Amino acid sequence: MEHKLATAEKKVLVELVKLVQKKGLEGEKGGWKEFLNSYDKRFGASLSDPSRRSNDVLVAFLLSFDKEEDRQLLARVLQCDANRNLIEKFKQESPDKETPEQRLVRMTITHPRYPIYYAFPSHAEDWFVTKSGKKQSKVIKSTRMLAIDCEMVTCEDGSEAVVRVAAVDRDLKVVLDKFVKPSLPVIDYKTEITGVTAEDLEKATLSVADIQKKLRRFLSKGTILVGHGLHNDLQVLKVDHARVIDTSLVFKYSGANNSRTPSLLNLCKSVLDEELRMEGAAHNCVHDAAAAMKLVLAVVEKGVETSIPQTEKMLEVEKTIQEAKKASLYLHKIPRNVPSQELKGVITGDFKVEVKPPKKLGGYYSAEVVFSSQDEANQAFDNVDGDIVKDKMGLSQKMVEFQPSSGSVSRLYVRKNVQDAEVSAKKRSNTEEIKVSSKRRKRENDAKETREENVNHCSSRESKCENHIKEIEELKENHIKETEELKENHIKETEELKEKLKANELKLKAKELKLKAKEREVEAMVAEYEANH
Numbered sequence: 001m002e003h004k005l006a007t008a009e010k011k012v013l014v015e016l017v018k019l020v021q022k023k024g025l026e027g028e029k030g031g032w033k034e035f036l037n038s039y040d041k042r043f044g045a046s047l048s049d050p051s052r053r054s055n056d057v058l059v060a061f062l063l064s065f066d067k068e069e070d071r072q073l074l075a076r077v078l079q080c081d082a083n084r085n086l087i088e089k090f091k092q093e094s095p096d097k098e099t100p101e102q103r104l105v106r107m108t109i110t111h112p113r114y115p116i117y118y119a120f121p122s123h124a125e126d127w128f129v130t131k132s133g134k135k136q137s138k139v140i141k142s143t144r145m146l147a148i149d150c151e152m153v154t155c156e157d158g159s160e161a162v163v164r165v166a167a168v169d170r171d172l173k174v175v176l177d178k179f180v181k182p183s184l185p186v187i188d189y190k191t192e193i194t195g196v197t198a199e200d201l202e203k204a205t206l207s208v209a210d211i212q213k214k215l216r217r218f219l220s221k222g223t224i225l226v227g228h229g230l231h232n233d234l235q236v237l238k239v240d241h242a243r244v245i246d247t248s249l250v251f252k253y254s255g256a257n258n259s260r261t262p263s264l265l266n267l268c269k270s271v272l273d274e275e276l277r278m279e280g281a282a283h284n285c286v287h288d289a290a291a292a293m294k295l296v297l298a299v300v301e302k303g304v305e306t307s308i309p310q311t312e313k314m315l316e317v318e319k320t321i322q323e324a325k326k327a328s329l330y331l332h333k334i335p336r337n338v339p340s341q342e343l344k345g346v347i348t349g350d351f352k353v354e355v356k357p358p359k360k361l362g363g364y365y366s367a368e369v370v371f372s373s374q375d376e377a378n379q380a381f382d383n384v385d386g387d388i389v390k391d392k393m394g395l396s397q398k399m400v401e402f403q404p405s406s407g408s409v410s411r412l413y414v415r416k417n418v419q420d421a422e423v424s425a426k427k428r429s430n431t432e433e434i435k436v437s438s439k440r441r442k443r444e445n446d447a448k449e450t451r452e453e454n455v456n457h458c459s460s461r462e463s464k465c466e467n468h469i470k471e472i473e474e475l476k477e478n479h480i481k482e483t484e485e486l487k488e489n490h491i492k493e494t495e496e497l498k499e500k501l502k503a504n505e506l507k508l509k510a511k512e513l514k515l516k517a518k519e520r521e522v523e524a525m526v527a528e529y530e531a532n533h
Contacts, residue, residue: 013062080123113249142243144221161184226244262308272295
């Protein structure tokens, strides 16, 4: 630990100190400020900003923690930083030197959505942060892979919990297939999707921590984790791993933007020419993990392209989805104490609300607000009082403040589901029809317009010149007037400041005189004391 802290970058040490402060942890010499008072006799806690302290001071404070749980927290943060550095090295690796497997890792971590999807709360105590290994060059060259997939249910607090985990190695051998006992009561098993029933979980005894321990022996020496929408699985397993291949980010539809990711079902049809499951059948995490591994092997071993052509059916489905998005708004970061029924007081118009539960315990929930048309959705967004800002995906949103029945003021965000620049083909067509007239009519009118222009050209030009001169004179007058007003205001402000300064100087002089008088009194008292003794 001492060596890791001594060689860590300052920004990491500062992050550690701030985290310790936030958690209210104390070492042998107390908290951060108590430590400074005892360690630095000159400045003490008066200079408490960690970023303004030297590395030696920061390290000395962090080494004062001797409790095992505190040391484990520091180790997790240091490992997170090591993993971040490794990811940056992955990005900088020359494409001509990397393995086919590492190429897919690089494609995953350089995808625009990677920073959003894989921003995990890894500092939490129940998270497992994998170690990347001491020699990063060997880590990058490792071709060992493990595909995982999870099935999730909804708990009584609205959060999702993992109930089944499967892992498949590079040879498509199932190395893990276990049911997990949720820590909270389940309200929706989603059996039609997950294939998991209440009976399946009756004999389940393993916890998420137990699954983490089982995965540890597979996730060493540069192992690459593979999955489709892998961030969802890592989130519920509470595992932070640096080397990942996410097939939902690696593969893309040709001609489509990055915001549209292909489903595992479509990828199996397009790339593997296989049916993952029958239509309407429930998921099977063993089959899904194996399918993700097969997709990666198709690229690595057979050189399959990662760009997938879209069928007519896909294009039709995508068009339907996009049209539905245009007629809806997305409400997010909704405080859990705000009932979904009260969302109708935030948005105007006639709509349906589809509530989405929070992704983590005690977190915000979200909702999809569906209108009957795009015009109604746009009008409802325009009616929302607030400034328009862009989210990470470039979509327009507004922050709204309102007062629910609970009494306290709450905030949430109202966001559009499509880019503002998207214009329907129908609208473009109508615009073109208005702009384009009959060519024959245009030719007939051209000669007439030319004659009229020649007659009126001179008088029009003279009239325009007079108007321009008049406008210029008016602008000059307005500019002079505004300049004079600014000067007067500046002079007035300057005089006021001078008066305040003079008043402050007089106060300071008065205080100085009082201090000198006090000093003379003290000197007289000291002299009198010395004379008597």
